[in-house]
Amino acid sequence: MIGNPRKERLTAATPMSAELSPDLPLEIAHLLLIDVVGYSKLLVNDQVESLQQLNRIVRSTDCFRAAEAKDKLIRLPTGDGMALLFFESLEQPAHCALEIAQALQNHPEIQVRMGIHSGPINQVPDVNDRVNIAGAGINVAQRVLDCGDVGHILLSKHVADDLGEYRHWQPYLRDLGECEVKHGLRLHLVNLCKDGLGNPQVPEKLKRRKRWKETAPIRPVVSPRWALVAALLLSGCALAISFTIFLRHRAIRSETFGSFTGAIPDKSIAVLPFENLSDDKQNAYFADGVQDEILTNLAKVADLKVISRTSVMQYKNSAERNLRAVGKALGVAHILEGTVQRVGGRVRVSAQLIDARTDGHLWAERYDRDIADVFAIENELAEQIVAKLKSKLSPQEKAAIEEKPTADLAAYDLYTRAKILIERSVFNEPREASLREAVRLLEQTSSRDPSFALAYYELAHAHDQLYWQQYDHTSQRLALADAAIQTLRRLQPDSGEAHLALAKHLYWGYLDYDRARQELAAAERALPNDSDCLLLLGYIDRRQGRWEASLKEMEHARTLDPRNILILKQIGLTHRQLRRYSDVIAVFDRALQLDPNDVAARSYRARVDLEQHAYTKRLHMHVETFLAQNPKAPQQISIDLVDLALFERDPAMAERTLSGLSYRYGTESVAFPQAWCDGRLALLRGDSAAAKVAFTEARKQLERTVREQPNNAAALIALGLVDAALGQKKDAIREGRRAIELFPVSKDAIDGSLFMEYLAAIYATSGKADAAIDQLAATAKIPGSLNYGELRLDPIWDPLRRDPRFDKIVALLAPK
Template structure:
């Protein structure tokens, strides 16, 4: 897919690591990343984001013309970094991607301590070569080093690898915790490292939002990092962006977050995070069409970011527009034909829309056979497909791949392993095993709720467990508490999901009337439950045969 090209547009490709120590690849990425960051602050340039360009990191020679067409840029920067002892050599060239003609090149061979000055000089030289207008503030930002401590910079660069990915993988607890550790080491080395504090706040907020540690203590850590960053550079765009994430993830304060993004945009004109976060907020506000349009604008700056394209596809799915969802997923596969997660999501459309598991089952088996390393990226779909097919053995195999990580049961609602073992035991008709597993799950989930008393998803999982154990009144109270904590008006994504889980709890305790009443709300677009889920998943088995439930299911059947 070829994109429109602006004259003053550029992509800074990953730099080759020519150091003997291969661990210096992080350092090469860091040098390239800082040059990209500096150029991205120039409003007169269009700069492609780091997420999209990092996919061209390989040992093969770049086809500059093809890359220019794929990213929609007129110019490409290539380079290499060689670090040896206290010396560093950086080779860099600016190429016209339309003609493959070199416009500028330079080699810098200096002391390692000068690497940040080199980065600034390169960014300024490229901006000058492209005849970009630099404001005094933009020029001072380019000349300001991120840190003067090489080790702190290495630690920061390594931490970024965990979430600056095409899939925006910020809900992986192990990755987030490792990033926190690296960033803490970074700011300990250099307490004046502004960008490291911004990233540290982002990671703490992600741990809080996704329920891995939805506690006041975790939120306080995020705010401490923001305060440290504010003391160093109170007017920087990155600080306002960090505050926006904090207000969104930490408080669901959408208006406050949008106001911070408006300020951030003034000094971060090429940062696709601003548009990406704006889209996420619009979705939480229930502005689904507006969210799609903003995601599309983000894709212009980040054309190879799977998270952006998959988010558009997700919006379309929630609105019941499956053909559009398939088209957007097709765009991801056009960029990366072997992306297992996207192939499986595309195959799942027939499950959601038609209650047909065959394409999904076949695709999962194909990934398992041909790309076993990718199975952890699709294990949640494998588990759901097995549950829909009542295949307890396959479900146990899928669960085994998940290790001890929390299991996403849908809409960022996470359960523990014993809970899912109980669900699997139920479909295997092993009631003793189910009772034992749910009893163990309850003890674990009670601790989760005690630590996170104001987190709706934790309450709805506790409600499901109590429903499975026959504790009717407690289960319904807990399900209603989840709905109270996350009403639709507060969160148009997870709010409807809380209603869905209350319906599930009601079904499990035998209150069919309440279950159908809640489901009637949950199935209205934008919906959190699909025809395939209601038709096939065992969670809804207690309602099968109920006329009201069957009518609701039939209303979702493909026309």
Template sequence: MSAQPEIDFELEIAHVLFIDVIGYSTLPVDDQREVTAELNRLVRATAAFRAAEEANKLSRLPTGDGMALAFFTTPEAPTRCAVQLAEALRGQSKFRVRMGMHSGPVSGVTDVNDRSNIAGAGINIAQRVMDCGDAGHILLSRHIAEDLESYRVWRPYLHPLGEFDVKHGVRLGIVNFHSDEIGNAEIPKKLTQVPPSPVITSAPKRLRWPLVWTSIALLAIAVAYFAFSGHPSAPSSSLESASPPAISDKSIAVLPFENLSDNKQNSYFADGVQDQILTNLSKVSDLKVISHTSVRQYKSGITRNLREIGQQLRVAYILEGSVQSAPPNRLRISANLIDARTDSQLWAETYDRDVADLFAIQSELAQAIANQLQARLSPAQKAEIEERPTHDLVAFELYLQAKGTIDSYIIAEDVRAALLKALQALEQATAQDEQFVLAYCYLARVHSLLYFFDLDPAANRVLLAEAAAKAALRLRPDSAEAHLAMADYYFRCQRDYDRAQSELAIARPGLPNSTPFFILSGYINRRQNHFPEAEKDFITAVRLDPRNPNAYNLLADTYVLERRFPLSDEVSRNVIAAGDDTPIVRYRQAATQFFFTGDTSPMREVLAKAPADLDVGGGETPTRVLLAILDHDYARAEQALAISPRQDFQDIDFSFYYPKAWYEAMIARAKGDLPAAQAAFAQVRAILEQRLLLKPEHARTLAVLAQVDAGLGQKELALHEAQHAVDLMPLSKDVYDGALVLESFAQVCTWTGEHDRAIELLQKLVAIPSYVNYGRLKVHPSWIPLRGNPRFEWTVASMAPKEPLRK
């Protein structure tokens, strides 16, 4: 007896396009093969198909006389594919097709030939919808039509026909998708034979039909499956996923301790005590412990409103204290545990010991706090807390200085200088104590950051990062921090995301409250196109460290990539509510509003109020230049660039630095000063060539070089370089950098007159997470050559906001 096919019952929601060739069975066999080959070619040539395939978000099911395509992105993906296929078929007479679309659950199966396939209600309903149509029809189920109705660009195409009994007695709402050029406006013949149920038309141009029992049944099946299997659901698309969480009874913030020593220069000592107590508590998985970056902002020595701090950090308890040293080697540490909800003291203790007992005191204090909060402490966690990080207090001080810098590098005015200073401190710390595992972990991380951001990509930087991570693992093979450092090395220096994920899996149990862990995990998940997982990682990082700019910027940035701008805006609102009402936070919120609406006025208002030298990481000068160019005030643009002492700047993303000459070229290009533009482009080219000597296959650098050569009029060279960059960084390898490289390719095509190819690339980018959005396409001068092109304007219009951001 042959084995039964093995079935994978994991359900996913797919957006299905079913395509059928009219009259296929009546064709001679040779004609059938020719038609099938041509249909396959036309479908594969659509930008929507290619984008989903490269992002690994597409499953294909041959059906003999057509095919079913299951897109695991958005309802727009099959719609764009159908429109692009209909455009390709227009005017040809070889064959005609009909199409049907539906969103619903599908699952993977293994067929009798041991090949992976898909099946499920999503496929079946799409076929039944399609079966209602005639040649040229694009028919939609009510379910997917209501999803598309949310997009203003699709509303004119949606023409409800009513509800009909289809195969096996299933009753479906059917919508005809057509315009003057696309689809078939006639009512399908099959549907004229059966009168439809009335369509509710109380709101013109809006689909308002009762729920059909089929949809309810499918939803019940999906809910039952997820409840039974424990499969994690995707993050909510509502504002709830960006809203503050409820306050846990087992949550705590350890605020900076006050230095009561006569020598006020010993403040580092008090900082070190607080830092280590926090680090020890963070190892307890039963607690939520706010990370260092957020609590560091509540300075000691001033009156602190603990209730307000508890609300801002979303914690039930706050630990504060003081440190006092006395000659010759005595130490007094006092600690007070406060219920932030009632501002009442629950516990207090004072420790009078020898300085040599510092780490023992910190361990005892952390365990006492865990007991007060009734937190479960495993034997492994207890052992971790009791272990001394180092026996050398000088090495510990150096480590703390570097750690603070590295954890908050994102807000440094000069990231390179800050990281190099931290590097020097860590080298001194490891020289002072060659067994200092945590210092080696941060040493590996700083080498990896310098290499990754091209800030100091010395030839031996990768080797130094690897050596430091391996040193940590050699000293402590079971160290979660050491495995985190190795994961960071694989991610930043080798771009080996799978090995990085393996190291993170080892580190995860030992770092339940580690913001750096969740940030790195989110980074990697995002690049591997695991956006729901990345979103969860960044949400966790923000909840553990609500005032950490790296954490909340990454969460907001992820929503920008997904074009979920209201959620990105909500992140900024929450940050401001948590006490970080700063010019840079306001600026990044305004940038999100620009991406969403194309309105530059919020950015203008924020920059007008901000300090003139606001330029965190070199991120604001490019916006000042852009706004001046949009105003045709080129003198102001040149002045904004000239007054900055920086020589390189970040632009749309936080991982690439553009030379100053790049913006000089943009200004000259906007002015129409071709000689000045080409002179500036030549300077940029020389800088990028130097970078490529150290990283010859760095796709982002090569992609920007292609843009430079396009600006220099070297069309063939630019196109070749852009294609090479795409080949080095395909979407399947890294959807984040892959999309940025693809956008550069689109820019090259725009500047070299290959406008159709540019629009195809942009349409592909619109179908995946990327920085291509309504505001940038509508406003940015780089896309001026495409303005007025109907396909480009249609693409821009398809991303127009459906509703305003909340006030």
């Protein structure tokens, strides 16, 4: 029992009868215990200040507020900390602990440790007739807490086992083994560390004390006999439910994804870039093609976990070939590396298979063949690897591996170059130029070999990206993607690539999420190691408002492509839509560890302070740092420059930096003409005449798009904003409402909420305060891009600033 705890709600403490009933009611609680390390050594004033600040942090967490709102939380002061008892989900204390750890990064003077357990408790009255807690659950939770050092978030084994049923927790749980605790009892502990939160070190108590061995006498932590019986009954029910869940999700728990302890599956491999030994360095693309084809062949084997190309290519030309470290970073037990040498009409391919856990060589082979036999070499090599790893190879997988992509090596070289350009366009500017060059190369490829199916897969993808990213958002571009997919389906009707290409096309080109999901189901069966399938499924879930499912799919994709910064950015943006800013910070911090120079990740990270607290300092620093390092490329941060000018009400830097340049502004879905920015910046200068000229030009461009594409909701909502700025109120409201009709939030959770926000801005600019307030209030209650900082700072909301109803909406989104 913890001394003098009490149950707090929104009201005062609840009196209870001092008379104990003979049979205390038993409940299962999910407990989070927190204490301040070194509390007794602090001065009294420091003790008080530390606890007050800790209380504020805990009360501000989403988990605390949500549980309290449902009256499903007990909070107990413990002298040097507190205990929180949740009753709905064992994930609640884990999420809450991570939120607290994130917030404490801004308060290094407060050093805490945390312990989590789930078990039976009783609510009993104390001497003051207030709620107190007794039972094995809280006793074990205290033992777990006592084992930790500063920063630790320790879990009891059975909590970790249950969390491990969810694959999004698995990478963050580290088994510490069993340790002796009070009275010679043993306790199995697990360490929770996620995105720099928690303490990854082994606790000092586990270092000092002898760990239990299998031969040691078993003295588990036990509950009183009556509690044990109840707990066993509950465990039996849980076991039956867990078995049902296991049957439904057995693929998720297969060894391909490892256990929650981070164990690396035996049948896992990364194919590192092969070294080009040819004198002609132009043959580097040829070496890349050899490695890519081997990787692609292995990835077709469902019994293997194969790391995606994006992650392994980061080791090209890398001095880091510490294979143990590489294996650990990629989560694989085996690594294939090799060399390629092409001389005239001959090719030599050397490969070696290495156990990344021991650095031991398992197998090596050298192939000296005619250049025309290179695909046969790749097929033989892949089948050798499958055999060495004792993986099952179905007849269909064997046939897929043995199928030649093309007989024309020049066509394959063009294809490889185009594929690399498409991959780079995801991360680097100039994206449009890279995509257009890829299209040119792929058209040459298909001209040389009209039966080269994979070339049409990449060609469709390039056309879809040019369309989706607003570089060429026309029906003609969609038709080009359609044609490439039709050819691919004619050549390989039921291939995984054919299904995946169509799924992408339906998603990006037609926003047909249900049909895209159907195609993905077929694609996944043929492409079991393709992270794009999982990532696209995450996109679809996100668009359809299945936010948690979306995050799970993206985390799953990351196990196959762990160094792909795009996946991390998408996870971060999903948390951003949910306004989980601590998670946004953690994810983008991890992304920047992978690539400190990624401009988008730096921008998103800097914007957290803006969106959560209305602070522009970090964004300003990001802009200044980028311009100092890249003075000739301000277009890459045009959105940051314009937004900073608007939010700080100072257009000088943006106008000076972007003067005479062509740049893009808007979201992924809604692209505004540059003239829209010119108009808004002119308004900041007080130059209404220049603003009208700019808005008129923006209207001309958007009106042309809407005339050609009357159901283009993104163009309609942008036109509505421009018309509102020009004072054409009726047209503006009609256009905004039409966009909402085309894309309600029920159809698209991302664009639907964005269009709701923009419609509120149209109402505000048009002087329709009541409609603007109603629209904003509805938008603030759902996930979306609307945030506290922009409401506080963006001049577009100035017409509402004296309305107390607007203040309430701002307060709703304010940091708590």
